[in-house]
Amino acid sequence: MSERWDPAAFKARVDEVLRQFVAAEAEQLSAVDPLLAPVAGQLEAAVADGKRLRSAFCYWGWRAVGQPDSDALVRAAAAMELVHAAAVVHDDLIDDSPLRHGRPTAHIALRGAVRRRPRAVAAARSLAMLVGDLLMSLAGQLFATSGLPAAYLARARPLWSLLARDLIAGECLEILRTGTPPDTSASLKVIRYKTAKYTVEQPLLIGAALAGAGERLRQGYSAYGLPLGEAFQLRDDLLGLFGDPARTGKANTDDVRGHRPTALLAETWRLADDRDRERLAALLGRRDLDEEGLAEVRAVMRDLKAPDRIEVMIGERVDEALTVLDTLNAPAPATAALSALARSAAIRLS
Helix, strand or coil: CCCCHHHHHHHHHHHHHHHHHHHHHHHHHHHCCCHHHHHHHHHHHHCCCCCCHHHHHHHHHHHHHHHHHCHHHHHHHHHHHHHHHHHHHHHHHHHHCCCEEEEECCCHHHHCCCCCCHHHHHHHHHHHHHHHHHHHHHHHHHHHHCCCCHHHHHHHHHHHHHHHHHHHHHHHHHHCCCCCCHHHHHHHHHHHHHHHHHHHHHHEEEEHHHHCCCCHHHHHHHHHHHHHHHHHHHHHHHHHCCCCHHHHHCCCCHHHHHCCCCCHHHHHHHCCHHHHHHHHHCCCCCCCCHHHHHHCCCCCHCCHHHHHHHHHHHHHHHHHHHHHHHCCCCHHHHHHHHHHHHHHHHHCCC
16 A cells, blocks of 8 residues: 555455455354344445544554554454444434435334334334444454454453443433533533544554554544544534535434534533523424424524534644644654544535
8 A cells, every 4th residue: 555645545445344344244144044134234234334534543543653554454443443333323223313324224224124023113223223233243353353463452452342431431421411401511521432532532542552552652642533533523513413414314303303412502502592592492302393493493503603613613623633643753654644534534524
């Protein structure tokens, strides 16, 4: 691979690893019983799309230590995408989201497999939960069989339990905060644990551990990764409500209908007066929210300039991450790649 960062070429490598690995696992699952074919299909669907940012951060966490390009490392980094796929299936299930990447989410798609059975909706949700569980298990399997030396894998293994604990803590906090009075600091804590850590910081640290990085570099990765991961999710908050569904592949109404603890909603609430809060309270959490109601929520947010405030927060965090990056003294290709990744994570349309 060229020293120059080529995101498309890297994505193609990761896509191929995931396609082959998950297809083989899906085939083995279907071989147990033909009835499992729809479940196996959802395993493959779960990894069919993605920007592959998490694998890219793991890869450059390795390269920034001075390690060379490695197909085994790409396989290990691709395991980060299976963690993400598992988190997405579970997140869509928790939030009852109907769409992801413009297609029905797993718990919706699997209704077809149980449509003539009692409590079909609940059965489909149970199947989706198990798909997510299997994806998380497969992440560990792909990582362990990546082809990297056992001593390298042993250095990174403790970070996997930390990744899982933080991710689950974030999901639990989001559930516990849903429907409660909006609070920006609480929302940022949810963001940090649910998304920021496993999207940027922990993939970097796993790549660093595999490569045998020193303490100073690992601390730098955290100082770069946490604000950047927060910027990534803050952008998702904006896209979730103001993005084009044709690009995001998700419904714009999800966050408002679910009364989720997003920073965008928290900042809107903080800036709102009693009249605006009364208008918002009448709309948040309504399962029957229509386009007219969504337009009213957007109008309140725009009037209060809450989206502008989130843009400022994104910019501050990207600047913080890039400032840290300049102090790491990483090889030039790694610095260039991590700089480009910082911008693509925070400045995007989907």
